[in-house]
Amino acid sequence: MSALFRRFLGFMNPPPPQPVLGLPAAGVPAPALPPPPRPSIPWPPVVEWQSAEELVAWRAWRLLTVMSPSGPEIGLRLVSISVPRIWMGPVAQTDPPTVESETPSGIHVLKEAIWRQCRWSFLEDCWVSGTVALSGRVIEHAAGYRAERAVIRDLRLSVGTHLAVRSLEELSRLIGSLEQRYQVAVDVGQAEREAADKMLTKGTTPKFPRTPWVKLVPPWALI
Numbered sequence: 001m002s003a004l005f006r007r008f009l010g011f012m013n014p015p016p017p018q019p020v021l022g023l024p025a026a027g028v029p030a031p032a033l034p035p036p037p038r039p040s041i042p043w044p045p046v047v048e049w050q051s052a053e054e055l056v057a058w059r060a061w062r063l064l065t066v067m068s069p070s071g072p073e074i075g076l077r078l079v080s081i082s083v084p085r086i087w088m089g090p091v092a093q094t095d096p097p098t099v100e101s102e103t104p105s106g107i108h109v110l111k112e113a114i115w116r117q118c119r120w121s122f123l124e125d126c127w128v129s130g131t132v133a134l135s136g137r138v139i140e141h142a143a144g145y146r147a148e149r150a151v152i153r154d155l156r157l158s159v160g161t162h163l164a165v166r167s168l169e170e171l172s173r174l175i176g177s178l179e180q181r182y183q184v185a186v187d188v189g190q191a192e193r194e195a196a197d198k199m200l201t202k203g204t205t206p207k208f209p210r211t212p213w214v215k216l217v218p219p220w221a222l223i
Contacts, residue, residue: 049138054133054134054153055133055134055135055138055145056112056131056132056133056134056153057109057110057111057112057131057132057134057144057145057147058109058110058111058112058115058129058130058131058132059107059108059109059110059129059130059131059132059150060081060120060121060125060126060128060129060158061078061079061080061081061087061126061127061128061129061130062078062079062080062081062125062126062127062128062160063076063077063078063079063127063128063160063161063174063211064076064077064079064086064211064212064213064214065077065211065212065213065214066086066213066214066215066216067213067214067215067216068215068216069215069216069217073213074216075177075181076174076177076178076181076211077181078128078155078178078182079214081125081126082108084219084220084221085220085221085222085223086216086220086221086222086223087152087182087223088222088223089181089182089183090151090152090182090183090184091149091150091151091152092107092132092149092150092151092152092223093136093148093149093150093223094106094107094148094149094223095148096136096137096148097137097138097139097146097147097148099139104146105146106137106138106139106145106146106147106148107132107134107146107147107148107149107150107223108144108145108146109132109134109144109145109146109147109150110143110144111143111144111145114143114144120158121156121158121159121189121192122158122159122191122192122195123158123159123160124159124160124163124199124206124207125160125207126158126159126160127157127158127160127161127164128155128156128157128158128160128161128178129155129156129158130152130153130154130155130156130184131152131153131154132150132151132152132153133150133151133153134147134149134150135147135148135149135150135151136148136149152182152183152184153184154184154185154186154187155178155182155184155185155186155187156186156187156188156189156192157171157174157175157186157187157188157189157192157193158189158192159192159195159196159199160208161174161189161192162189162192162193162195162196162197163196163199163200163204163206163207163208164206164208164209164210164211165210165211171188174211175188
């Protein structure tokens with residue numbers, strides 16, 4: 001075989017290209033790349049509270065009459081709106097909130113500016129609103145905080161209560177019960193009362209025509 005013919009065969013059937021810079025040869029599938037590592041959520045900077053004033057934020061609650069598992073009534077209590085937690089007194093405490101958590105931990109509260117925008121006290125699902133002072137470990141978010149401890153500073157009746165409790169005598173007893181249990185003044189919420197009156201005049205049917213009750217069994221828990 002002449003050298004010229006060998007050169008011709010080499011042109012027609014070139015050898016496979018060699019890998020360059022670690023790239024696989026043509027026709028060879030590239031190895032699968034491992035998934036990128038899941039970024040860990042860093043802890044925010046820890047800042048000690050230096051102000052002489054308390055860190056105060058806003059909350060909303062429902063009202064329930066709590067019954068013991070055996071049947072006797074425990075009494076009227078504030079309960080969280082989105083989780084089955086019953087506030088037994090003026091101070092509530094949970095495990096310290098964590099950053100990495102599929103179910104966010106801690107006591108959830110809103111900053112005042114966000115609260116004013118939401119106007120939760122005029123929603124039927126809100127029975128009582130008020131402010132709480134935060135302490136322990138507190139994690140700040142754009143709209144509010146998650147705290148380890150919260151102390152109730154004041155309470156105000158909201159539309160949910162005024163839709164369900166129409167008797168002024170019953171309303172007075174309810175306010176007295178809340179003030180004794182939570183050791184703060186309770187505002188009747190005149191604007192919320194008037195809003196509830198207008199809703200009823202327009203034919204709104206309350207979700208709860210009276211204060212509901214719940215038995216203290218799981219998933220309900222005390223804080």
